[in-house]
Amino acid sequence: MGELVERVDEQDHVVAVVDRGEAIRQSWLHRIATIVCRDGDGRILVHRRPDDDSRFPGQLNWMLGGAADVGETYEEAAARELAEELGVHADPRFILKFLCDGVISPYWLGLHEVVITGPVQPDPREVAWCDWLTEPELEEIVRRPEFVPDAREAFNRYRAPGT
Template identity: 40%
Template sequence: MTTPADEILDIVDEHDQVIGRSPRGEAYAKGLRHRCVFIQTRDAEGRLFVHRRTATKLVFPSLYDMFVGGVVGAGESYDEAALREAEEELGVSGLPAPRFLFKFLYDDGAGRSWWSAVYEVRCDLPVRPQAEEVAWHDFLPDAEVERRLPEWEWVPDGLAAYERLREHRRAAR
């Protein structure tokens, strides 16, 4: 049986060019730069999907996140990964293709670095998040998410993507 740690990822350079491949567990352990997708999901009322990760996650266990998403598999495009990850984590099928917004290089300065493609999608389907990925979830109004930012412990890469998305939307106005 393969585990998430066995999943093969493209390893990329600072310009997002593929320079090799590695199992996910090894990429994490050695701090190899790879690719991830972040999909901001809203329901028909415009509320944001927020969840707390399970304690068994390889990175950032038990922290809150305002995105669904994950790693891009070897040979997979960002767009393919965004749809796959959104459907998997939300527990739905038939989701519209998430809309690409922008990409940035996340680097925490402590050996965690990945190219991060940010998307958005509307989900009108009833969600059934994966129990092995999501410990708690809800759709929250933006004001509630903003209120919870200083109170809850958020995944740092998701928080970085959220802050960049706020700036992206301000600049688009």
């Protein structure tokens, strides 16, 4: 068995512990925690996924993150993913959660935000390239075909009034 995740229902209640690959193949809902990283000037970190990644290889994204482990809250998963992918230890702030149809499979997406004032050390297995962009610069590349489609939906929800 591979990576274990909690299968959840349409209300985000746990119904079982399952293999993540099986959850994807069966289109079972599970939890994904993401982090939007800003610097002290308000710019947003954008990265390109490695070309050999199994999900969205070589595509651009404005969020870091991944599946929540069994028993892990969205916030705990976001903090763990931030440490794993950027070498940054912080407590990301929860922003929003929504049921994402997902290009690969459906899932609940918890979006968090953190301000990073020190250096980042991207894990090359997770981040092939990264740079800090202003919101207008990010808005321009979000529309490009090489941008992760699920991340585009999250960006639109993040920018929606009242968020």
